[in-house]
Amino acid sequence: MTSSTDVNSPGTAAPPAPDDGTRWTGRMWAMLIVLCSAMFLDALDNAMVGIAVPPIQAELGMSTASVQWVVSAYVLGFGGFLLLGGRMADLLGRKRVLIAAVSVFAVASLVGGLAQDGTLVIVARFVMGMSAAFSAPAGLAIIVTTFAEGPARNRAVSIYTACGAAGFSLGLIAGGLLTEIGWRWTFLLPVPIALLVMVGASILVTKDAPSRRGGGYDLPGAISITAAMLLLVYTIVEAPVHGLTSARTLGGVAVSLVLIAAFLLIEKNTARPLVRLPFLRNGTLIGAALVAAAILGTYMSFQFIGSLYLQATRGWSPLEMALGFLPCGLLIAAIAPRAGVLLGKVGARWMMFLGFLAYSAAYLLFLRIDADSGYVAVILPTMLLIGVAFPLSFTGANVAATSGVAPEEQGLAAGVLQTGYQIGAALVLAVVTATMAVPEGAQPTLTAYHKGMWVIAGLSLVTTVATLLVAVRAGARSRATSASLAA
Template structure:
């Protein structure tokens, strides 16, 4: 195990009381995570307007979404570990400044390739702010009720960014698509100023080296994997290019694992990937994000493009998901303290899967109150378990690997969700498409994709349930602490 550590300036806060400065730090980190999530989902509503004004083809527009995912998912693992090794405060401030500048540049350019480049840079910056922000929280709040409360608030903001993206996207696109790029700029600048004053100073690792070869291999492998996944629906899953890219990515991952096993100070201590709670949390977040983004993608296409709903009407229809996320901020930490993370994750994903199955009743003239709303509410319950997933993933992880654990979890979210969405896209585009297809024919083409999204959620629920199967426990470190157990302050 590597002995590198990033030392924090003060002992972590417990649940006895938080100072205004600590609250300010937490809210600042929450706002930045909200922007990260917002940028993933908000751009979707603006794509038609961008394509019309800049005369971009559909294949080019796709890269405004894929470019962000490429930078975000491809560098998350490196981003989390870099924060551990070089200092969390420094990495966070630099990445947030880059995010603000890239947002401003995106609002000013009028070229498709340049716009895609700004999206990639924003994704790259988010790959450093997201895991760094999470590790700042887990090293400044003691494990137990204090950390559960802080992580619940933090992750609710992240989930809120994803779920509220359609609403903000619809409002901003009404003013002009450039406002979807401008909106984050003043917020990011204000957060940057606040972070300079509120984030505690920490020191880079005093010992240990930098695994340059491991960083190059892992980053290249992740970038190639994400690129291959997002281009596969267009070029073909069985094309020479796709299969060759997957083969090269696998070879790079094998080389990375070989390096990590031999090097004295690895970028990733492979033993962390054997921790059951981190593995289950990663699978749960893939099921949550992958199923939801696939469902949202199909719903947007069907209701907006086929049935003619306006962006604002669509945003308001899905608003209950965001409201449930906000409401969960007031109860999620208390639920975790009382019941533990496992039961909450299991129940919320099961309810979410039921919501997807209920949504399959949709027809060509869906009634909102009796058909859409019940399904939307149940699907929104899935996001109530989002804080519990983050708590489970970082529980019992040493301070010097909190950034790594956060990177593993969020890489699972981005790359896993991208793979699920790519498969969903392949499913719904494999049917016959004609310009004069009626809504019933379009819905028949989309229905297998909706069933696949439901299936992903069901698999996630089954994995969560597997934690309760009778088995021999190997050691204390693999067990979650009892919900009401007395926990010592981490130091």
């Protein structure tokens, strides 16, 4: 399949088509709004609940070790089921999976908001993460199969990116405000939004036929890969507690790798594999997933350090911190809808490089923090650079991951990409936390913040160089191909 905005050939023009990105029908716009609302819901919920953790702990009498699972259980459910969720969207029908997943999310969120026990809140968060693992790849797959590769898809993905950023930015502020009223509202507010998404999706999203009818499914493959991802994410999340080189951490990683090897063996020998092995040799998709891991891994780790620095060291309230991060979200929301135009001119690979160039500058600037750093002089420039970097890198990675993938495997491609985001976030944060080496119960020092930021900046710089090399080589191949065709 050839894309009008080929990741290898930036700026290649496609023949005019009815859905070239300039003539969307009202129904297409409405459907895109519904799908973006699902993305908005995930981002909003994550941001709000993250801020509500302290009052949840206080009211329900949870220990520090258990309350961190209010956040980690979501990551476990999301990261553990993404590959299965993406493939099920292809096999069972993306509309059906999206509606079912959002409905489960709504019920779990309601249960969490009414829970009187900390364990039930954690279980609800796990189910919410698992639901998002099915809805996120289904939503992205519907977008990329509805809007043709090229300007239409670039524009749609850019708007999708903006909605995610808006959800997160508003979630920080909403979380701060709602927590003042009561933490339960951070669980209850998403319920009516989820219901609206369900109704909108049932009316506006075109029903798609499952890619297989009859013949059964690869149950052993589904069990092995889901178990592998659950164990891997759990091991990474727990690594800062037990140590990156502890027997428990290394053993968990080893068992995860054995399960992945078993999955590959099953897929090689089954008549109806969950994942075709040639699909996993898609270098562009795997590269985009690695970039996705670096995007969310570095940003979530930066947010972790930034939140500690502003609240624990500088004494800011959660709402003040949210307002401090707000310029980043506003800039993302302003740039993301227009990122598709730049994508059509420079290509997905150069977009990822430009994004990480801005990330690297942002993280290096944040290394200047001290006990009384000025917001305008130190913090704001970092936020603005990240506000530029995110829509460039996120849009580039999403488009690269789904370009050239067969329609019946778009859900799986979205699942692989989303897995990159989640594994990267958990892994890099675990490494950064271990690097900071803060004793249990102690407040981090500026030295600890700087150590963690050097890890973040270092990974960002490595990714910047890697994306540059890939973009240059791809451009050289494209020019060589064009020259040979012209001859």
